[in-house]
Amino acid sequence: MLCSSIRVLIQRNPILTKQLARLPKPTHFDYLPIFSSSSLYHSRPKSDFSCGSSSCFHVVHQEKSRTPRIGSAACSLRSDHTMASQSEKPQSVHDFTVKDARGNDVDLSQYKGKVLLIVNVASQCGLTDSNYTELSKLYGKYKDQGLEILAFPCNQFGGQEPGDNEQIVEFACTRFKAEFPIFDKVDVNGEKTAPIYKFLKSSKGGILGDGIKWNFAKFLVDKDGNVVDRYAPTTSPLSFEKDVKKLLGTA
Known part of the structure; x- marks a missing residue:
């Protein structure tokens, strides 16, 4: 047929x-x-x-000669995008902008040349009194030598930071005379993790993994914005005073 x-x-x-x-x-x-x-x-x-x-x-x-090489173009675009993403990847803490307690943008590059201690704080934790007390002492002792403490409230651990930003700041300043800056409440774990905390955790993992385990985990950052050490929630701020002094150049 x-x-x-x-x-x-x-x-x-x-x-x-x-x-x-x-x-x-x-x-x-x-x-x-x-x-x-x-x-x-x-x-x-x-x-x-x-x-x-x-x-x-x-x-x-x-037919092949008439067909555009879509696969090659896609790979090329993907390669370009990947290179762009890598070039934009934050290299230090100074590359981030965060919100303060009033919702204003704070460019962390203003802390270049400072030693930073970054802490996720809570007002109703069993570790609150000891940590806030020692953080205030450490700050009072070394703030004029280049130490800055950046406190980020977080309500992910036992719901122990339930207040709004105004209440949190009033609590820290009234009860513990905290003079260091307190920023906007953030998530430090999970899908909504603040970008600054993604960077901190990726730079310095904990003994049991990268995730923050509880309130008052501490990251020590050098004058160039590099994360050099990480301390557990139960580690008291004054116990690593020598590390702070070393980065300040006063040891």
Whole structure:
């Protein structure tokens, strides 16, 4: 049926008849004819898909030449995007902007040349009294020598920081005479982790993994914005005073 249909089609089209007459006769009929009004194309035999023969009009090759190399373009774009992302990756704490307790932007690059102690604080934790007391002492002792303590309230551990920013600041300043800056409440774990804490955790993992384990985890940052040490919530601020002095250059 297929051969008969083709013969009828060819007989009715004198142009195709002439073009077909010029082609070498195949030894077996294993071609898929593709006709147009101006030329005759056919694919190479199934047994010849790997050959380099030039006697056939290869539709596959022609179609390939007309098809844009989408895969290559996509890879190129992806490569460019990856390089851009890597170039924009924060290199230090100074590359971040955070919110203060009033919702204002604070560019941490203003702390270049300072030694930083970054702490996630809470008002109703069993560690609150000891940590706030020692943080205030440490700050009072070394603030004029270049120490800054950055406190980030967090309510992810036992719901022990339930108040709003104003209440948190009033509590710290009234009860513990805290003079160091207290910032906007943040998440330090999970999907909504603040970017600054993603960086801190990736820079210095804990003994049991990168995640913050409880209130008052502490990160010590040098004058260039590099995270150099991390202390557990139960580690008292005054116990690593020598580390602070070393970074300040007063040890």
